[in-house]
Amino acid sequence: MIEEQRVIDFHGHTGRLDLYNGVDDPDLILGAMDKVGIDVSCVFNIFHPDGTTGNDITARFVAEHPDRFVGFAYVSPMMAEGMVAELTRAIDELGLVAIKLYPPYTQWDLNEPIWHPIYEFANERGLAIIFHTGSDPHSHPGLLADCAAKFPNANFVSGHAGNVAEPRAAAIRAAQEYPNIYLETCSTFRTPGVIEQLVNEAGADRVLFGSDIALMDSRPQLGKIITADISDEAKRLVCGGNAARLLGI
């Protein structure tokens, strides 16, 4: 909690990424969250194309601290035949509340038809979907506009807000055009002025704080929101108000 504002981190990982010393140690994660007043972190596991393996890992992780973590479901069109069944299981049986997708692990642009069963599922239930977005063709955030138009009841979140200048500008344009597109802030680039750009150009009500924990510590990623040259009211929305509204938590 920061000044009575509940803080929600919209982007976190379960599992180990030892190459980068990214380990989902709950004590370390909670320690970092507690140091800066993060109440809840959203977590998902993107390392298993069947969805099932990673979603079970996420559900077990969340179950250890259900008041501090919420889980998102992951599926992949690399195993397209089971996507909807796994989403149904993950949401209805495991209690996961939104969806994470990672187009760079696939050979398809994020607006291609193979992804559409996922979007139809989210559209029927009014769920949020967070994508890795960036400069690679499959995950370019400009493609989200196409999805947002076709599936207006789903909410599409541009993870990393495109990460670098050109895709970030495309993400902002898409958010300006469609009310069901949001921009999430975590990025190792931490370019000066980016948080200000997202808030000023897309609107404070469309920006979500995220950290990429446990790949990255959540404290510096929150720090770039706190030290940005934006109003306190904008910080409240970015740090938690928007996420609470989007996830219904």
Place this chain on the structure above:
Amino acid sequence: MSTQFTFRPRVPVFDANVRVGDLHYQPSPCRNREQLLAEMDRHGVDRALIYHAQTEEVSPIDGNGFLEEWLDSSRLFPQWSITPTPDSLAQVQGLHEEGRVHSVRLHNARKVGLPFRPWACGTMLSWLSEHRIPLWIPLPDADADELAMTLSAFPELVTVLVGAHYSHALWVRPLMTAVPNAYLELSRIEPLGEVEALCEEFGAERFVYGSWYDRLAMGTMLFYLHHTDISESELELICAGNLHRILQGEGRHD
């Protein structure tokens, strides 16, 4: 310390890593010294060690010249760039004779195939070591094996390793162990819990705060350092004390 929506550092801050001026592909958000000082004021930064962007990819010699207009005797201190060529070394030696060299920064010559090896850099490294001038080395341009082997051959040389990222996570500990006179600048240290873990393993006296503005936003890592388990005295060392000591030529651990 409870988190607020407004953050100010509670210890003196001397930023070890600030870039000024334009890259050929990226104009700087600060157009002059006054704008940079205003940005530092906004984040509560007292002093900064600055180098010019032109030294990164174009010319350390020209870039050092462009740095002059940014200097401020009370808050903005020069970090001259250097590369192992006779012209570059002569320029820095001339500045040294004027009493103006307290640290230098390695220009990336590896991208044109000149490795960081004693046969290529030995003259420069010997001179720096002899004159107790610390060398800043940007890790994004570096090779871990070259650093460990070459710096081991110059044990008196004090170095500051700049910009370690999570992609360097497997390097940092063995390199800090292999090179005892190396300090680590913290602008990109983002692995989970890493600041506390590194301080516990190596001691806070091995670390310096740098923002790497304007490559990165200025206040982020300061906020992070103020929300860790390190002690107040360790925070003071990292945010200013260690850098002050290094620039005084007192950086060796022997």
